[in-house]
Amino acid sequence: MTPYRTIAQQSASYPVFIARGAIDGVGGIVSSAAGARKRPFVITSANLLEPFGRPVAASFDPPARIVLIEEGERRKTLETAAAAVTALLEAGAQRDSVAVVVGGGMIGDTAGFAASIFLRGIDLVHVPTTLLAQVDSSIGGKVAVNHPAGKNLVGSFHAPRAVVADIDALATLPERELLSGVFEALKSGIIGDPALFELTEQRRAAILERLPEVLEEVVRRSVDVKGEIVSADEREGDVRRLLNYGHTIGHGIEAATHYEGMTHGEAVGWGMIAANAIAVRRGMLPGHVARRIDDSIAAFRPTPPPSLDREAVLRAMAHDKKFSGGRRVMILPRAIGLCEVVDDIESAELEYGIDAVTAR
Amino acid sequence: MTPYRTIAQQSASYPVFIARGAIDGVGGIVSSAAGARKRPFVITSANLLEPFGRPVAASFDPPARIVLIEEGERRKTLETAAAAVTALLEAGAQRDSVAVVVGGGMIGDTAGFAASIFLRGIDLVHVPTTLLAQVDSSIGGKVAVNHPAGKNLVGSFHAPRAVVADIDALATLPERELLSGVFEALKSGIIGDPALFELTEQRRAAILERLPEVLEEVVRRSVDVKGEIVSADEREGDVRRLLNYGHTIGHGIEAATHYEGMTHGEAVGWGMIAANAIAVRRGMLPGHVARRIDDSIAAFRPTPPPSLDREAVLRAMAHDKKFSGGRRVMILPRAIGLCEVVDDIESAELEYGIDAVTAR
Numbered sequence: 001m002t003p004y005r006t007i008a009q010q011s012a013s014y015p016v017f018i019a020r021g022a023i024d025g026v027g028g029i030v031s032s033a034a035g036a037r038k039r040p041f042v043i044t045s046a047n048l049l050e051p052f053g054r055p056v057a058a059s060f061d062p063p064a065r066i067v068l069i070e071e072g073e074r075r076k077t078l079e080t081a082a083a084a085v086t087a088l089l090e091a092g093a094q095r096d097s098v099a100v101v102v103g104g105g106m107i108g109d110t111a112g113f114a115a116s117i118f119l120r121g122i123d124l125v126h127v128p129t130t131l132l133a134q135v136d137s138s139i140g141g142k143v144a145v146n147h148p149a150g151k152n153l154v155g156s157f158h159a160p161r162a163v164v165a166d167i168d169a170l171a172t173l174p175e176r177e178l179l180s181g182v183f184e185a186l187k188s189g190i191i192g193d194p195a196l197f198e199l200t201e202q203r204r205a206a207i208l209e210r211l212p213e214v215l216e217e218v219v220r221r222s223v224d225v226k227g228e229i230v231s232a233d234e235r236e237g238d239v240r241r242l243l244n245y246g247h248t249i250g251h252g253i254e255a256a257t258h259y260e261g262m263t264h265g266e267a268v269g270w271g272m273i274a275a276n277a278i279a280v281r282r283g284m285l286p287g288h289v290a291r292r293i294d295d296s297i298a299a300f301r302p303t304p305p306p307s308l309d310r311e312a313v314l315r316a317m318a319h320d321k322k323f324s325g326g327r328r329v330m331i332l333p334r335a336i337g338l339c340e341v342v343d344d345i346e347s348a349e350l351e352y353g354i355d356a357v358t359a360r
Numbered sequence: 361m362t363p364y365r366t367i368a369q370q371s372a373s374y375p376v377f378i379a380r381g382a383i384d385g386v387g388g389i390v391s392s393a394a395g396a397r398k399r400p401f402v403i404t405s406a407n408l409l410e411p412f413g414r415p416v417a418a419s420f421d422p423p424a425r426i427v428l429i430e431e432g433e434r435r436k437t438l439e440t441a442a443a444a445v446t447a448l449l450e451a452g453a454q455r456d457s458v459a460v461v462v463g464g465g466m467i468g469d470t471a472g473f474a475a476s477i478f479l480r481g482i483d484l485v486h487v488p489t490t491l492l493a494q495v496d497s498s499i500g501g502k503v504a505v506n507h508p509a510g511k512n513l514v515g516s517f518h519a520p521r522a523v524v525a526d527i528d529a530l531a532t533l534p535e536r537e538l539l540s541g542v543f544e545a546l547k548s549g550i551i552g553d554p555a556l557f558e559l560t561e562q563r564r565a566a567i568l569e570r571l572p573e574v575l576e577e578v579v580r581r582s583v584d585v586k587g588e589i590v591s592a593d594e595r596e597g598d599v600r601r602l603l604n605y606g607h608t609i610g611h612g613i614e615a616a617t618h619y620e621g622m623t624h625g626e627a628v629g630w631g632m633i634a635a636n637a638i639a640v641r642r643g644m645l646p647g648h649v650a651r652r653i654d655d656s657i658a659a660f661r662p663t664p665p666p667s668l669d670r671e672a673v674l675r676a677m678a679h680d681k682k683f684s685g686g687r688r689v690m691i692l693p694r695a696i697g698l699c700e701v702v703d704d705i706e707s708a709e710l711e712y713g714i715d716a717v718t719a720r
Contacts, residue, residue: 117514120515147449154445
């Protein structure tokens with residue numbers, strides 16, 4: 001199989017494969033990307049075992065061993081990562097093993113983090129099976145688990161050896177999970193690719209019907225946006241921060257609602273609406289452009305947040321990694337395809353943004 | 361204060377300060393190495409709080425906040441690292457904070473690992489207070505915790521911003537802990553500096569009496585040996601593997617005796633005696649050189665292992681990271697100051713080495 005592209009980060013370069021049926025090629029891809037002598041261990045969840053885990057394991061000769069971890073945002077913890085480490089040890093994984101992580105963002109982040117600390121780090125290959133993981137979390141090398149005090153507070157940078165996104169995996173994805181990825185793709189369009197935004201705007205029905213050609217285009221363009229950004233800025237300088245558009249208030253909403261009732265992508269959708277309101281108020285973004293973005297988000301019908309408590313959102317944001325050193329940083333759009341890092345956000349602006357979500 | 365030297369690893373360069381009274385200069389050193397705007401958090405144990413933790417915290421203006429973690433090899437776990445992360449969050453640490461880790465190898469490894477995964481890694485400064493930590497564990501960027509299945513199985517590479525070794529801290533070190541460091545220094549001499557080995561051989565009494573000039577020389581020469589090695593090979597190629605001289609069978613002895621009854625350095629001392637026996641048997645090392653090394657180790661009187669169970673040692677070694685990919689790798693000396701990586705060690709040789717320890 002030919003990679004769609006290579007992402008060249010500072011610490012490592014890796015190929016990204018995006019194709020229908022790509023899962024059947026994982027064995028061959030891993031052998032050429034990580035080395036044929038490396039022993040593969042597929043890490044997935046019980047739910048994903050039959051549809052994806054076993055086919056991936058069977059693509060190796062001999063078949064890869066399979067390690068199961070728990071799934072769900074509530075299990076995205078250090079305990080689950082530790083259980084993955086123990087399971088890897090018990091399955092016989094060693095320093096020259098490669099972890100082939102099959103699943104959505106939670107599994108990729110948790111098992112990827114486990115791979116990053118297992119024997120101080122073993123090779124990692126992501127096989128993202130959700131749209132969110134394909135367009136966002138499998139790219140860039142960030143892995144992490146949650147802490148009771150906030151999301152992704154414990155983690156590391158551990159670039160994969162390869163990413164293999166099978167578009168066919170999206171056919172059976174629950175609708176809300178599909179939408180979760182759509183909002184991240186829409187975000188990528190606004191920060192760096194107007195054509196991608198237009199795709200989510202104009203091909204909405206085709207996306208919801210999961211037309212493979214359209215989904216493949218969405219994944220490719222999203223990977224391009226994120227790939228360019230993480231190539232320019234592996235860690236967390238201003239360039240990479242652009243990816244946080246919609247995430248500052250979005251994370252606050254997620255935390256204030258205890259990560260229940262809405263997907264990550266939906267929270268990002270609301271967070272973008274909040275950011276747009278602030279950008280308009282600052283005079284950075286024309287009102288009609290904000291309305292166009294907001295309407296496109298709303299057309300995908302994100303679950304409305306249950307009666308947002310403004311103070312709870314603000315409190316939850318206090319722990320946010322992005323509010324570094326006491327400066328309140330947010331990403332605000334100037335146009336579709338152009339965002340900017342702003343580091344002097346006032347409390348009153350945050351309140352205004354949160355209220356814009358409630359008013360919607 | 362002027363650094364003794366700079367260690368230039370692939371991922372980062374950092375100064376190493378080695379001096380009497382260096383602890384009082386930590387605040388100034390951290391400001392220039394990590395940036396004056398970074399907020400410092402001293403991580404240490406309750407036992408080390410008064411003698412070292414508070415003086416280090418007081419060297420900052422305003423004084424650094426202090427976070428306490430549990431100590432002891434049995435607490436060198438993911439749970440203790442997780443508790444350190446929680447304590448850092450509660451103390452208000454953020455992405456631009458710097459963790460100033462004050463203590464011996466266990467604290468440096470555990471709190472250093474916590475710093476490496478806290479918000480995907482914050483700045484780290486090591487203030488090693490034991491000879492073992494000064495000559496070995498604070499240098500090179502490896503941090504890790506133990507797993508029930510073996511030592512240091514969970515960890516990462518996280519180079520410090522600076523290392524500050526205060527020779528005065530060694531004055532009150534319990535004798536067995538001093539010796540633990542002596543054996544690692546002796547090891548460094550054999551792998552890379554005959555003068556360092558001779559120092560441990562000829563200045564034994566001065567070392568045991570803790571003559572500061574001699575201890576400083578031991579620390580400096582040990583840091584030179586390890587610094588050269590980790591500069592040439594940050595991860596785990598053949599060069600860095602040289603540091604494992606004495607550690608293969610040493611780790612097996614530690615695990616088989618459940619990390620009780622002897623220090624890490626003592627286990628390494630016995631491990632070197634085992635390795636020497638194997639090297640002589642292979643014709644790599646002249647018998648009189650082996651005797652000279654063995655005698656020098658024995659002169660420091662390492663606690664004899666309690667009736668070693670040969671099978672238990674071998675079983676414990678099966679999980680060793682260094683026995684990668686089924687190949688049994690050991691470091692064997694050819695001369696004082698010259699060691700070699702050997703990757704075809706036979707079971708019978710391991711048994712012979714273990715028996716040499718028992719016979720001693």
